[in-house]
Amino acid sequence: MxxxxxxxxxxxxxxxxxxxxxxxxxxxxxxxxxxxxxxxxxxxxxxxxxxxxxxxxxxxxxxxxxxxxxxxxxxxxxxxxxxxxxxxxxxxxDAAAAAGIAGKIVAAGAAYGTNNSMEGVYANLEFVSANPTGPIHAGGTRWAALGDALARIMRASGAKLTTEYYVNDAGAQIDHFAASLLARAKGEPTPENGYVGAYIDEIAADVLKERPDALQSEDPYEVFKTAGLDLMLKDIQATLADFGTHFDVFFSEKGMHDRGEVENAVQRLSDLGHVYEADGAVWLRTTEFGDDKDRVLKNSKGAWTYFASDCAYYLDKRERGFAKLIFMLGADHHGYVGRMQAISRAFGDEPGTMEILIGQFVNLLNNGEPVRLSKRAGTIITLNDVVEAVGVDAARYALTRYSADSTIDLDIELWTKHGNENPVYYVQYAHARTSAVLRNAAERGVDKGESYDAALLTHERESDLLKALAEFPAVVASAAELREPHRVARYAEELAGAYHRFQHDCRVLPFPDEEATDLNRARLWVVDATRTVLANALALLGVSAPERM
CATH class of the missing domain: 3.30.1360.70 (Arginyl tRNA synthetase N-terminal domain)
Known part of the structure; x- marks a missing residue:
């Protein structure tokens, strides 16, 4: 039950x-x-x-x-x-009712843990969205793991969800990026406010490979801007794919400007009576909606601001039919919450239409000491640096194991240990142990059969493990509702602990000179159920479930 x-x-x-x-x-x-x-x-x-x-x-x-x-x-x-x-x-x-869950789990397989708690929710989840001017940094790495895990968990709970990456391919930072590429291609010093790092040299060289005539073209700057952005975005997409993070949509800010969406959004806000002019600029009256000050839409020089793009982007999502908009932002964006919520209310949406999740920083350590800056990016620690240090599985698990609002000290020494003190190893090893038991049973010809006598499973360790297995769907639903993937990780560790204790105290397979009993077969069902749930929990976190370790 x-x-x-x-x-x-x-x-x-x-x-x-x-x-x-x-x-x-x-x-x-x-x-x-x-x-x-x-x-x-x-x-x-x-x-x-x-x-x-x-x-x-x-x-x-x-x-x-x-x-x-x-x-x-x-x-x-x-x-x-x-x-x-x-x-x-x-x-x-009664014992049979409690133990009956094992059979239900094995029958459900990969579907066990799914639930309908978010059925009917049509949502857009945006995360990472790092500027395409350099590799994804450690903070973005955290969102790459957390956001992808949250998407998996919400979908497992019945939500119809689209994951999205907002490509900031317009504005001053893109101009600085293009100027940096052009300077490196010419062998000139990095311009003021430019970007540095080996990746700038790499992209500049790749642009020249694609366009050997780039420096002799009519507009070299535009060539390096267009080709460089394309190469950088492809690099980011490849890095995310290698990390196991999937996006349904890569949304271009420049494309939004080209389609006139910024003008349309501001006009919509003006029609609603929330726009005014002062000091030669165009403003949105966000103070009416809880913001600490009004925000500029178009500056005195006649240029649209990033805030105007935010307004257009919000409206674009709503007009695509999304009823729930979830934004995952870094700690340095804490001040954005008030103004973003004001955008939602200015367009007439109900509170709760927009959710903003703020994540704290990630510190990469080795034996407790901060890791040096990236060899490739120069000024930051990147996603690839984190993966190179601890591997994809450990990185994803470590970054989803803690609440987003807590700072993480990710220590390489801990997360690369092959021991129980390493949480991801502890959980994966439990899955490997279940696989080994079932493999050994098959080799010895011990079949768990088509059914089992649940009333035989009365040992305290069996009871604890069965209760833990029964809780998984509720854990997934709770993690989805609260937007807290770390609940699944912590649950996986508790389940792994319950299994390790069960296998220590409850002999699953008979001794070599003994015949298998109904109790042995019933316990094999429990082992199979545990393997299923551990694999399902790890899958929600984007972490592999090895059968051998």
Whole structure:
């Protein structure tokens, strides 16, 4: 029995109790949940539904809990229900009901953990979006892992989601980038505000390979700008692909300008009465929508600002039909939250249409000491540097293991260790152990069969592991709702721990001179279920599940 199934039984018993006691059932929630108690002595699951609803119904919580417990105890799969305190329900499942989850997991396979908690949500998730003027830095690397994991988790929870990378291919930074390439091609010093690093030399050389006549062309600057941006973007896309991060859309800022979308967006805001002119500039009255000051759309020189592009980009997404817009921004963009939310409200959208997630910095360490700057980028640590130091799996796991609002010290020594202190190794090793057990069983001719006797799985370690396995769909749904992929990583570690303890205390395969028993076969189902859930959890994080280590 899954926690969700039990929660439905609890709610059904509560409805029956309300009817039996003559209470108003309209105060009952549409759905409820059960939780694992901290102390296993208090049962398998607990519910506070009597405490939640008794006051609204005008009755005593304890009296309501007694009636609910009487009805719930008669439900299939429930062994007993105890009442604690003023009305908590402590529920114990019978062994077969609790252990039946293993069969359901094996049958579901890769689909186990998926849920419909976000069904009907049509969302756009934008992340990374580093300027195409250099390699992705460590902060962008964090979003490459977190954003991709969040996309996987939201889709697993039923959301219809499009992932997007905003290509800032217009503005002063692009001009500086092009000027830097041209200067390197000519063998001249880097211009003021220009970009440095070996990658500038590489791209300049690649432009000349593609266009040997570039320096003799009518407009060398434009050639290096266009070709250089294309090469840099391809480099970024290849780096992301190697990291396992996928984007459905690469959206061009320049293309948006070329289509006249900035003018259209400002006109829309003007028609809504939110635009005014002052000091030779065009402004959006964002203070009416909670911003700390009004923002300039067009400066006194007649040029559109980045903020005007932000307005157009927001409107473009909404006109593409997205009902939920999620932006993942770095810590240096904290000041953008107020102005971005003001854009949403200025266009007349409801609060919650836009979500802005702010991520903190990543420090790459080695034996506790900061790692030197990138050999290729010169001024920053890049995604490729992180991968080269610890590998794709460890990098993705390390970057998704912590809440986005916490700074990460990613220590190379820890994340490359082949030991239990390395979290990704600990989880992957658990999966490899499950694979080894099933492989050994096959080699010895021990078949788990088409079904198993769930009532045999009564050992404390079996019970702990089965409960952990049952929680996975709820963990995924929670991670999606709260936009917190680290919940899946931490769950995977807890599950790995439960499995390691189970295998230590519960012999799965018989000794070589013994025949396999029904208990051996039942435990093989548990092992197979664990392998499935570990693989599914790692897949949501974009991390591999090795069968041998």
């Amino acid at each position: 899954t926690p969700e199934t039990l929660a439905e039984k609890v709610l059904s018993a509560t409805r029956e109790a309300f009817e039996a006691l003559g209470l108003d059932a309209t105060v009952l929630p549409a759905q409820t949940a059960v939780e694992r108690p901290r102390d296993p002595k208090h049962g398998d699951y607990a519910s506070n539904i009597a405490l939640q609803t008794a006051k609204k119904a005008g009755t005593n919580p304890r009296a309501l809990a007694e009636k609910v417990s009487e009805l719930l105890a008669a439900a299939d799969g429930v062994a007993k229900v105890d009442i604690a305190g003023p009305g908590f329900l402590n529920i114990t499942l």
